[in-house]
Amino acid sequence: MIPPSSFNSRSDFDADWAYDYPWGTDHNGGARMDRGQVQFSNGMLTLTARKVSGQPDAVHGGKNIKINYLSGAIHAREHFNVSRGGGYDFAGEFKATTTRGTWPAFWLTAVDSWPPEIDMAEWKGSGKISFNTFNTSSELSWKDVNYPSPDQFHSVKCETQFTKYEILKY
Structure with a gap:
């Protein structure tokens, strides 16, 4: 759905991605999303x-949260539906820090x-990589796996199905 060339140039990026979260720059933590923290070139x-x-x-849940960091975030412009009995596979090559206090993530959410x-x-x-699914706010599952060599790329693959979301492989 999103071509591998989407990180090659500004025009390729703009065709497939948008900055920040779909709802804005703030989530529920001490970081604010900022375009200056997003870089791409040569497919990376x-x-x-x-x-x-x-x-x-x-402000989250009626509470003020001090912003200590500016961070990068993007979201896909394209949306998709999973038909009953159908599904999609998602795969990527990731290199992410496991430094205490950080929270790099790749999420798939409802539109x-x-x-x-x-x-x-x-x-x-x-020091671990976490795989989490929330089918409802009370039906969730998770799996934590050791994440050796955070300075190297790792392949991650997951599959969505109409009735259940789960991570199949790391």
Whole structure:
């Protein structure tokens, strides 16, 4: 659905991707998404975070959250439906830090609501890679796997099915 060339140039990127989260720049943590933290060239995307001060607080659940970092995030412009009995495979090559306090992630979510959510890969600063699925807010599953050599690329593959979302392979 998204061509491998989508990180080759600004025009290729703009055809397939948009900056930030689909809902804006803030989520539920101490980082604000910022376009300056997104770089791409020669088919590779790099998202970074940098420590900042003086940012306006984020608000989540009625609480103010201090913003300590500007971070990169993108989301796909294209949406898809999974037909009953159908599914999709997603695969990628990832290199992500496991440094304490970081949270690089690649998520698949519903277009208009949450859940469902498939966390194809999350690195929560624990030295592991986490695979999580939320079919409903109370029906969830997860698996943590050791993530050796964070300075090297790793292949990650997951499959979506109409009735259940699950990670099949790492």
